[in-house]
Amino acid sequence: MPYIPHTPDQVRRMLDVVGVDSMSALFADIPASMRPKSFDLPEGLSEDAVLTRLSEIAAMNETGKASFLGAGFYDHFQPRAVRALISRSEFYTAYTPYQAEASQGTLQAIFEFQTAVCRLFDMDCANASVYDGGTAIFEACMMAVRKTRRTKIVMDEALSPIYRRMLSTMTLSLDIETVIVPHASGASDKAAISAAIDKDTAAVVVQNPNFFGVVDDFSDVAATAREHKALTIMSAYPVLASVLKSPGSMGADIVVGEGQSLGLPLSFGGPYLGIMTCTKEMVRQLPGRIAGRTEDKEGRTGYVLTLQAREQHIRRAKATSNICSNQALCALMAHIQMCLLGPEGLRRQAVLSMELARYAQARLTAVRGVDLLNDAPYGNEFAITLPRPADEVVAALAEQGVAAGFPLGRYYEGLDNALLVATTDKNTPEQVDRLAAGLKDAL
Amino acid sequence: MIPDDLLYTRTHEWLKQEGETALVGITHFAQEQLGDLTFIELPAPGDTIEAGEEMGSIESVKAASEIYAPVDGDVLEINEDLESAPELVNEDPYGEGWLIRIRPSGDLDDLLSPAEYADLVESETE
Numbered sequence: 001m002p003y004i005p006h007t008p009d010q011v012r013r014m015l016d017v018v019g020v021d022s023m024s025a026l027f028a029d030i031p032a033s034m035r036p037k038s039f040d041l042p043e044g045l046s047e048d049a050v051l052t053r054l055s056e057i058a059a060m061n062e063t064g065k066a067s068f069l070g071a072g073f074y075d076h077f078q079p080r081a082v083r084a085l086i087s088r089s090e091f092y093t094a095y096t097p098y099q100a101e102a103s104q105g106t107l108q109a110i111f112e113f114q115t116a117v118c119r120l121f122d123m124d125c126a127n128a129s130v131y132d133g134g135t136a137i138f139e140a141c142m143m144a145v146r147k148t149r150r151t152k153i154v155m156d157e158a159l160s161p162i163y164r165r166m167l168s169t170m171t172l173s174l175d176i177e178t179v180i181v182p183h184a185s186g187a188s189d190k191a192a193i194s195a196a197i198d199k200d201t202a203a204v205v206v207q208n209p210n211f212f213g214v215v216d217d218f219s220d221v222a223a224t225a226r227e228h229k230a231l232t233i234m235s236a237y238p239v240l241a242s243v244l245k246s247p248g249s250m251g252a253d254i255v256v257g258e259g260q261s262l263g264l265p266l267s268f269g270g271p272y273l274g275i276m277t278c279t280k281e282m283v284r285q286l287p288g289r290i291a292g293r294t295e296d297k298e299g300r301t302g303y304v305l306t307l308q309a310r311e312q313h314i315r316r317a318k319a320t321s322n323i324c325s326n327q328a329l330c331a332l333m334a335h336i337q338m339c340l341l342g343p344e345g346l347r348r349q350a351v352l353s354m355e356l357a358r359y360a361q362a363r364l365t366a367v368r369g370v371d372l373l374n375d376a377p378y379g380n381e382f383a384i385t386l387p388r389p390a391d392e393v394v395a396a397l398a399e400q401g402v403a404a405g406f407p408l409g410r411y412y413e414g415l416d417n418a419l420l421v422a423t424t425d426k427n428t429p430e431q432v433d434r435l436a437a438g439l440k441d442a443l
Numbered sequence: 444m445i446p447d448d449l450l451y452t453r454t455h456e457w458l459k460q461e462g463e464t465a466l467v468g469i470t471h472f473a474q475e476q477l478g479d480l481t482f483i484e485l486p487a488p489g490d491t492i493e494a495g496e497e498m499g500s501i502e503s504v505k506a507a508s509e510i511y512a513p514v515d516g517d518v519l520e521i522n523e524d525l526e527s528a529p530e531l532v533n534e535d536p537y538g539e540g541w542l543i544r545i546r547p548s549g550d551l552d553d554l555l556s557p558a559e560y561a562d563l564v565e566s567e568t569e
Binding site for chain 1: 482487
């Protein structure tokens with residue numbers, strides 16, 4: 001949409017129609033104390049000058065570092081074709097596919113995205129996505145609260161602290177009680193999680209792999225939840241879901257995830273992609289858009305948004321959620337990524353990431369004073385303990401062009417010396433060697 | 444299609460007294476207006492309902508509508524068959540398509556007689 005400024009003459013004519021003599025008279029209803037004293041904006045620049053300035057700012061970014069940062073967001077390879085395909089104007093400009101007859105391509109793409117994530121997580125139904133993985137967990141908890149008519153949420157402390165913070169903010173003024181079950185040296189304490197589930201529990205929320213990278217089988221937790229008629233919500237890492245035991249086969253009722261790892265670039269905070277899937281029994285609680293496939297009366301395939309009675313444009317006050325926008329373009333990006341890689345390519349990404357993590361573990365723990373935080377099975381991310389605060393080590397390594405990992409002390413008390421290290425298919429053994437050498441120097 | 448042994452509401456629910464308890468459903472006229480039903484959300488056994496307040500909702504291919512409680516009372520039982528077969532309400536709104544069994548605690552004086560309900564339907568059809 002172009003920016004169309006109004007000429008003074010047009011402004012004059014509009015004011016005449018409204019019947020006021022100036023812009024300040026138009027806004028007279030806003031008390032002076034609530035009006036901005038100044039917008040503090042610099043003088044306008046020419047287009048050329050703006051481009052030069054933006055290039056200067058962009059040049060301040062430090063790119064090309066070897067990055068071992070994960071903590072929920074992972075830098076996997078994205079084939080160049082993904083960008084080319086999502087940039088087609090048919091996809092780039094389409095927003096709301098409510099008018100099915102004019103939106104078949106967009107609706108088909110959403111349907112295929114839903115199908116792909118259902119297969120990945122081994123679940124029955126998916127929506128067209130929400131803002132990000134944390135929003136998806138909040139919406140999943142609300143689904144459980146509505147379905148069970150209970151208000152207690154049991155949550156693993158090894159669930160991403162970012163998600164836990166988001167959830168506590170979003171439920172601040174709701175009647176929700178959250179019970180956090182402490183982690184055990186980075187592993188999920190499944191016995192304690194199961195013991196915390198009772199007849200008042202709406203849902204238990206776990207993550208696989210958990211925030212510390214630990215892979216687990218939560219079938220027993222899901223079974224305990226079922227015994228108490230509570231639901232199991234699992235946050236899963238989509239790329240690793242291609243090789244790990246599926247959330248569906250563990251008995252999860254709602255499976256969510258941060259879809260960023262499916263080919264979305266890490267771009268300083270988003271946009272991200274919230275994946276939401278559930279069992280058939282839960283589908284009417286699933287918020288957001290759901291595209292379905294059907295046939296017209298002549299037997300031709302057609303796609304349409306379905307189960308819309310849950311949505312806000314049908315019943316505003318009673319809507320399952322008032323999130324109306326999905327992350328359509330991001331979902332499409334993830335879908336194209338999955339299509340281009342295929343199941344084999346996705347598994348290969350997962351395996352490469354995990355194999356390199358094992359190499360990294362061997363190299364890093366060979367450095368004097370470096371140990372694993374625990375000996376639990378892990379995927380492509382693991383926690384190590386250092387003889388000094390991880391923050392300092394990360395800062396020292398940053399000077400050498402290596403983003404060493406995520407210092408766990410920022411979120412977990414008592415873990416100031418612990419560092420979370422992730423590898424993906426974009427890292428190389430040479431980068432790992434640099435990390436190990438840098439770590440040795442820094443300690 | 445207005446049975447004469449039932450009582451009715453202005454919002455097209457019916458109530459059938461059976462001793463201490465009563466069955467509640469929606470009328471033939473209501474299901475006809477809604478069209479093919481796809482989902483019915485009911486209160487849970489043990490819930491208390493209040494006359495005129497919403498106690499559930501019905502989704503059809505066209506829209507979602509509220510179901511209102513005909514009287515004050517306690518929910519004793521719900522028609523679980525509707526979870527998998529909401530079309531029972533279309534096929535047999537006064538029989539197999541009943542919604543809930545309640546124990547009324549308020550009086551039934553405000554409900555419409557079959558004749559009054561027939562007038563209401565006639566006025567809404569015009």
